[in-house]
Amino acid sequence: MTRRDFIHKWLIYALGLMPVWVLDAYILPRYPLWGITPMLLPLSVAAVAVLEGAGSGTGFGMAVGLFWELAYPGGFGGQVFYLALAGMAMGAVSQYALSQSFLGCLICSAGVLGLLDCLRVVRLLFIKAANLSDLLQVAVPEFLWSLAWTPLVWLLFRAIYNRVGGTKLA
Amino acid sequence: MKDFFRQNGILLLVIAFLLSVLIGVLSFVMGGKADPLSNIVNAVTTPVRSGVAAAADWVEGVYGYVFRYGEMEAELKELRAKVGELEEQVRRNEEAGRENEQLRALLDLTARRRSFELEDVRVTARSASNWESTLTLSKGTSAGIEAGDCVITETGVLVGIVAETGVNWSTVSTIVNTDTEIGGIVTRTYSAGVLEGDFSLMNQGKLKLNYLPEGAQLVSGDEVLTSGRGDMFPSGLPVGQVEGVYTEPSGKTRYAVVTPSVKLDSLIEVFVIKDFEIAE
Numbered sequence A: 001m002t003r004r005d006f007i008h009k010w011l012i013y014a015l016g017l018m019p020v021w022v023l024d025a026y027i028l029p030r031y032p033l034w035g036i037t038p039m040l041l042p043l044s045v046a047a048v049a050v051l052e053g054a055g056s057g058t059g060f061g062m063a064v065g066l067f068w069e070l071a072y073p074g075g076f077g078g079q080v081f082y083l084a085l086a087g088m089a090m091g092a093v094s095q096y097a098l099s100q101s102f103l104g105c106l107i108c109s110a111g112v113l114g115l116l117d118c119l120r121v122v123r124l125l126f127i128k129a130a131n132l133s134d135l136l137q138v139a140v141p142e143f144l145w146s147l148a149w150t151p152l153v154w155l156l157f158r159a160i161y162n163r164v165g166g167t168k169l170a
Numbered sequence B: 001m002k003d004f005f006r007q008n009g010i011l012l013l014v015i016a017f018l019l020s021v022l023i024g025v026l027s028f029v030m031g032g033k034a035d036p037l038s039n040i041v042n043a044v045t046t047p048v049r050s051g052v053a054a055a056a057d058w059v060e061g062v063y064g065y066v067f068r069y070g071e072m073e074a075e076l077k078e079l080r081a082k083v084g085e086l087e088e089q090v091r092r093n094e095e096a097g098r099e100n101e102q103l104r105a106l107l108d109l110t111a112r113r114r115s116f117e118l119e120d121v122r123v124t125a126r127s128a129s130n131w132e133s134t135l136t137l138s139k140g141t142s143a144g145i146e147a148g149d150c151v152i153t154e155t156g157v158l159v160g161i162v163a164e165t166g167v168n169w170s171t172v173s174t175i176v177n178t179d180t181e182i183g184g185i186v187t188r189t190y191s192a193g194v195l196e197g198d199f200s201l202m203n204q205g206k207l208k209l210n211y212l213p214e215g216a217q218l219v220s221g222d223e224v225l226t227s228g229r230g231d232m233f234p235s236g237l238p239v240g241q242v243e244g245v246y247t248e249p250s251g252k253t254r255y256a257v258v259t260p261s262v263k264l265d266s267l268i269e270v271f272v273i274k275d276f277e278i279a280e
Helices: A003-030 A041-052 A054-071 A078-096 A102-126 A132-147 A150-164 B009-030 B036-067 B069-107
Strands: B113-126 B134-137 B150-152 B158-165 B170-174 B181-186 B191-196 B207-210 B223-226 B238-247 B254-260 B269-279
Touching (some): A003 A041, A003 A054, A003 A150, A003 B113, A041 A078, A041 A102, A054 A078, A078 A102, A078 B009, A102 A132, A102 A150, B009 B036, B036 B069, B134 B269, B191 B254
Antiparallel strands (some): B113 B134, B113 B269, B134 B170, B158 B170, B191 B207, B207 B254, B238 B254
C-alpha cells in the first residue's frame, strides 16, 4: 500500500467517524432515552479494531480518544490512552480469538463500554461522589443503550471496510 | 507503509500515554481556560455545532407547530392570563417601590441597586455524557466571558456557572451538575444553605440545599434564591423551589431537595453575567 493509499483509506475512516460524532455529540444528547445518552465513539473504535486488527485499532483508538478529549467538555486526558489500549486489545482478540464479524464486534463493544463504565464507577466511588446503587443506575442503562447502537456503527464501518479496508487499496 | 500500524502498535500506545499525560497536565495548569489544543478543535468544530443546533431547533419548532399546535394554543392562553396577573402585580409593586424610595429618602438610606453586564449567547450543545450536566455556548473569551461567570435565562433564573472558556465557545456547568456549590437562601424563612449538585439527583434534574439551620421550617414550594455570600455570584437570582426536606443518613443534618425553575433541556438562548454590581 502506498502512502497515498494509506492516507486515502484513513481519510475515509475519518469521514465515516463524522456522522457518528455529530449523532453522539449534538443530536442524541437532545433526545435522551429515559435520561440516558449513548456513547458511540468507543463503538467506532471497536468496529474498526475488529475489522482492521490490533495495530490499526491502536492508531484509530488513539485518534478517537484524542478527538474525544479535545472536542468534548471536561476531558482530563485518560481517554486517549484508554481507547488506544482498548483498540489494540480488541484488534488482537478479534484476530486471534474471535472473528471479524458482527458478533465479534458486539463482544468487543460490550468489553470496551463495560470497562469504561466500571472505571468511572470506581473513580466516583473512590472520591465518594455517590453510592454504588446510584452509580449503577446510570452505568447499566448507559451500557445497554450504547450497546444497542452497535449494529448501526458496525454497518457503517463495515461498508467503509468493504470499499477501502485492509489492503484493498494496495 | 502497509505494516506501519501493525508493527508500531506499541509505539502508538506509548505516544497515546504521553498525549494523555500532556492533556491532563494542560487541563490542570490552564484551570478555567481551555488548553490550546481543545481551543483549536472546538473553534474548528464550532460551525458544525452551531449548524446542527440551528437545524435541530428549526426541526423542533416545525414539529411543535405541526404536532403540538393544540398544546401550544393552550399554553399561549395560560401565558396570556399569567401576563395579566403579572401586569397587575407590577402596578402594585410600582406603588410599593415609590413608597420604599420615599421611606429610604426619609431615613437617609442608600438605594438598593442591581446592575448586570450581560452577554446574550446561544446554547449550541448539551452534555453528551451521562456523568455530568453541561451546556456549550456560542461565545467565549473574545466576547469577554470568563470562567466563574453566572449564566441566567431571559427571566433571570440561574442556569449555571461558566466552567471553561475558549475563543468562541464556552462550557457551562449547570446548577444540577455535581461540582455546583453556590450559597442559597429560602425567601420565606431566610434560611441560608449551600446549593450543591448531587449525583443521584442530577439525572432527575434536581439539586440539594445542604447545611440548613437546625430550626429551619421549610415547606414544599418555598422559593430558593442565590444568597450572594462570598460576593462571587450575584444575590437574589431565582434557583428553584423546595420539593421536600430530608435528613442525612447520619441523622445529624438536614437538606432540602430543590427543583430548578429552569428547564435545562429546552434552553436555546441564555445570558452570561460578565460583571455585576449590587448595592444592598
